[in-house]
Every structure is written in C-alpha cells, then in structure tokens.
Amino acid sequence: MRNVKLLRWLPWLVGAIALLALTILAPFAMKWWAPTGMKWGELADVSQTYSAMSIPLSGAALVGVVWSMVVQARQLRIANDNEMRASQKELVLLALDDPELLVCWDPPATPTTHARARQYAYYNLILSSWRVEYLNGTTPEATTLRSGRVLMRGEIGREFWKTRRFGWEAYSATRGRKDRHFVRIMDEALRLAELDGPTTPPDQYFAPSVQP
Incomplete structure (x- = not known):
C-alpha cells in the first residue's frame, strides 16, 4: 500500500x-x-x-x-470504503455459513427468529452493494430507486428497511451528502412500494413444484 x-x-x-x-x-x-x-x-x-x-x-x-x-x-x-465493505461482507458471509456466529453481531432491536436474522443479513449485503454502486456513479439514482421499490414489495425487504433503517441513517450521518441521500432514496422506495399494495410473503414468491 x-x-x-x-x-x-x-x-x-x-x-x-x-x-x-x-x-x-x-x-x-x-x-x-x-x-x-x-x-x-x-x-x-x-x-x-x-x-x-x-x-x-x-x-x-x-x-x-x-x-x-x-x-x-x-x-x-x-x-x-470499498475495501472496508469487502471486509464486512466476508464477515457477514461467514455468519451466514455458520449460524452460531450470528450472535457475535449486535442483537436485533426487535425479537427476530434465527432464519429471519440471516435473511436480514443478506438483505443488508444487497443494499450495501447498491450503495457502493450509487456512490461510485455506476448506478444512477432512478435505477437505485426502482430497484429499492421492487425489493420492498417483498415482505422481508419492506420489514427490513422499517426495522433497520435507523442504523443506516445513523451511519450516513457520519458520511457524506450522497450517503444521506441514499437513505432518502430508500425511504422513497418504501413509500412507493407501499402505494403498490400489500407485500408478497416468502411462500408466494414461487409457484408450487409439480409432482411427477
């Protein structure tokens, strides 16, 4: 270096x-x-x-x-910032591979099942990658908003942002203007997703498998 x-x-x-x-x-x-x-x-x-x-x-x-x-x-x-996020990603992936490591992270603000905690961790990785692409200028604001809107049509995505938004807002307050704007983009994505209608539960994502 x-x-x-x-x-x-x-x-x-x-x-x-x-x-x-x-x-x-x-x-x-x-x-x-x-x-x-x-x-x-x-x-x-x-x-x-x-x-x-x-x-x-x-x-x-x-x-x-x-x-x-x-x-x-x-x-x-x-x-x-990318290097720091890459290191954090490796730690999260380790926790996803070994569920016992999830308790090494901060406890959830609200009671959460073990499976839902893993899903939240994965959603956090998705939003982190979108944030980096937005900050680097790779993905424009309109695309970021559209992706967030589609993501929050799902039950877990909408639930994640409602319960974990405060952490993203606190982090963005210590960063730059674009970081704070990214949080506002996700807020707008949630608002638009709620206008689209009820969430899609995980068990309705895919059609039932046809038995032979």
Whole structure:
C-alpha cells in the first residue's frame, strides 16, 4: 500500500522538481537566446511582458492541479470504503455459513427468529452493494430507486428497511451528502412500494413444484 501511494505522488514530485529547475535556469536560457549585446535590463522588460501573459495560464494550471487533487482524494476515499465493505461482507458471509456466529453481531432491536436474522443479513449485503454502486456513479439514482421499490414489495425487504433503517441513517450521518441521500432514496422506495399494495410473503414468491 505504501509503494502504491508513493507511485501516485511520483508524477507530482517529478513535476515540482522540473518546475524548480526551469525557474532557476530560465534567466540563463534567456541570456543565451538573446541577441548579442542585449543587456539584462532589456531582458527584464521582455520577461515582464511574458510574465503578464502567463498569469492566466498559471491560474488555469493551478485550478487543474487543485481539481486533480480533489478527484484523487475522492477516489482514495471510495477505494478505502470499498475495501472496508469487502471486509464486512466476508464477515457477514461467514455468519451466514455458520449460524452460531450470528450472535457475535449486535442483537436485533426487535425479537427476530434465527432464519429471519440471516435473511436480514443478506438483505443488508444487497443494499450495501447498491450503495457502493450509487456512490461510485455506476448506478444512477432512478435505477437505485426502482430497484429499492421492487425489493420492498417483498415482505422481508419492506420489514427490513422499517426495522433497520435507523442504523443506516445513523451511519450516513457520519458520511457524506450522497450517503444521506441514499437513505432518502430508500425511504422513497418504501413509500412507493407501499402505494403498490400489500407485500408478497416468502411462500408466494414461487409457484408450487409439480409432482411427477
């Protein structure tokens, strides 16, 4: 990880060194290129003219550098967040494979059966993946809203958001604006799903198997 960070900043370091060298050598280069007999005072007048012309270019370059640093900071935050979510996903999957590990997590706010707790854990993984895709810009808001609306037509999905929403809201309060907006998108998905009608119970998801 340390080597990756050094490589990320290496182009900026090389650019800074090159700019410093150019600044130091510029007077000698002007003296060498100037016509024979031209004095330093005359060179200074020429350099002042070019300095005035370079101000807008320097400003534009500075804006570009600042914007690039902002983008890099955002990408680094997203990468760290993705890494954290990947680690959390592995822990949840371990708990799903071994039900005894579910009691190592925080107890449910309301009485919940063992099977329903596993279903909640899986739903949490679904919403976590949607959140990452929304934050990264991979999935637009309209698609996220539509997916949440369909998910909450199911009994477990609607029940999950009603009983676990407070945890998502508390987490988003410590994050950025898009995190808080994701919670509002899920709130709107729940509202629209309730307008669609009653929930679909798990036993009505699939048609009965036909016996041979």
